[in-house]
Amino acid sequence: xIELWDKVLLEPLINGLLVLSxxxxxxxxxxxxxxxxxxxxxxxxxxxxxxKSTKAMQSMQPKMQELQKKYAKDKQKLQQETFKLYKExxxxxxxxxxxxxxxxxxxxxxxQAIMQTLPTTPEHLFGLSQRLYSFSFxxxxxxxxxxxxxxxxxxxNFFLVLLVMATMWxxxxxxxxxxxxxxxxxxxxxMLWMMPLMFGFIFLSxxxxxxxxxxxxxxxxxxxxxxxxxWGGLATMLPAGIPxxxxxxxxxxxxxxxxxxxxxxxxAAKKSKVTTTKEEGAGDGTSRNKRKNRR
Numbered sequence: 291x292i293e294l295w296d297k298v299l300l301e302p303l304i305n306g307l308l309v310l311s312x313x314x315x316x317x318x319x320x321x322x323x324x325x326x327x328x329x330x331x332x333x334x335x336x337x338x339x340x341x342k343s344t345k346a347m348q349s350m351q352p353k354m355q356e357l358q359k360k361y362a363k364d365k366q367k368l369q370q371e372t373f374k375l376y377k378e379x380x381x382x383x384x385x386x387x388x389x390x391x392x393x394x395x396x397x398x399x400x401x402q403a404i405m406q407t408l409p410t411t412p413e414h415l416f417g418l419s420q421r422l423y424s425f426s427f428x429x430x431x432x433x434x435x436x437x438x439x440x441x442x443x444x445x446x447n448f449f450l451v452l453l454v455m456a457t458m459w460x461x462x463x464x465x466x467x468x469x470x471x472x473x474x475x476x477x478x479x480x481m482l483w484m485m486p487l488m489f490g491f492i493f494l495s496x497x498x499x500x501x502x503x504x505x506x507x508x509x510x511x512x513x514x515x516x517x518x519x520x521w522g523g524l525a526t527m528l529p530a531g532i533p534x535x536x537x538x539x540x541x542x543x544x545x546x547x548x549x550x551x552x553x554x555x556x557x558a559a560k561k562s563k564v565t566t567t568k569e570e571g572a573g574d575g576t577s578r579n580k581r582k583n584r585r
Contacts, residue, residue: 299399301421304407305428312431318408319438322400322499326506329396336389337511341518344465346381389511397503404499408436408444443499450501451493455486457508462486464515464524 303325310321330337353375361368406418422428441447462482493501 295399296421299395300402301423303396303399303403304418304421305423305425307403307407308422308428308431308434311434312427316431316435317438318434318436318499319441319443319502321434322404322443322502323506325400326503327510329393330507330510333389333392334514336392337514338518340389341465341515343381345519346379350375350379350381393507397500400503401496401500404443404497407434408497408499438502441498443502444497446494446496447498447501448494450498450505451490453505454493454501454508455490457505457512458486458489459483460524461508461512461515464512464521 307318307321307325310324311318314320314324354372357368357371357375361371406421422432436442436444441450459482462485466478466482489504493504
């Protein structure tokens with residue numbers, strides 16, 4: 291099993307990173323950024339499916355609220371009807387996590403690849419020599435430049451750990467599905483803070499090259515999500531002048547801002563009130579005329 295892991299994932303990743311670093315003048319940091327973009331482009335169809343599932347779940351919220359009210363005392367029936375609604379809408383709740391699950395092996399292999407390609411111990415250097423392909427241009431790529439700006443990618447970096455936490459929080463907030471259920475709201479709020487804190491604590495002991503992979507991946511997914519469905523859960527945090535809908539110009543179906551929506555609702559309510567008053571007045575006038583005719 292270990293040999294299969296090395297042959298299928300670890301060795302291609304190590305040699306691929308060395309080829310990319312040679313293409314960028316020996317910069318291992320640019321090689322990691324390029325690898326991150328390539329991996330995210332490969333899983334882009336799954337990412338788009340994930341975003342569309344999230345969007346569909348948002349549109350399902352009114353129906354979900356109706357089911358929660360209707361079967362408030364029958365949890366089993368509520369669960370059955372909820373799964374039925376998911377099936378009718380073509381939504382798979384587990385599909386939202388599929389791109390991240392697929393990238394987990396890449397993340398683990400990248401950790402091993404960084405440790406061996408930027409060796410900090412003699413053992414790691416020996417392991418690297420056993421996993422290199424026998425192509426001259428790969429041999430010439432050694433040793434790669436381990437620094438990107440002031441950051442040594444072979445060691446943890448606190449600044450990049452903070453960026454991992456920030457981009458993870460923003461990505462989760464952007465893709466959060468609003469819910470009126472207090473338990474779901476509490477769970478979402480807890481996960482929104484727990485996941486970045488947990489990953490931040492873990493990445494404090496990991497090479498900063500791995501942190502860079504996560505940061506670039508988070509930013510990539512946020513960009514894709516913005517062009518598909520707008521700012522999502524981040525919309526309530528943005529100033530009123532920033533477009534709310536899909537894309538920078540606010541595509542069809544987007545809302546300019548929550549404040550503008552509130553004003554429009556208020557104006558519509560006033561118009562409805564005025565119309566109702568006029569109708570009542572007209573009705574009263576007709577009744578008076580009828581009474582006069584009878585007299």
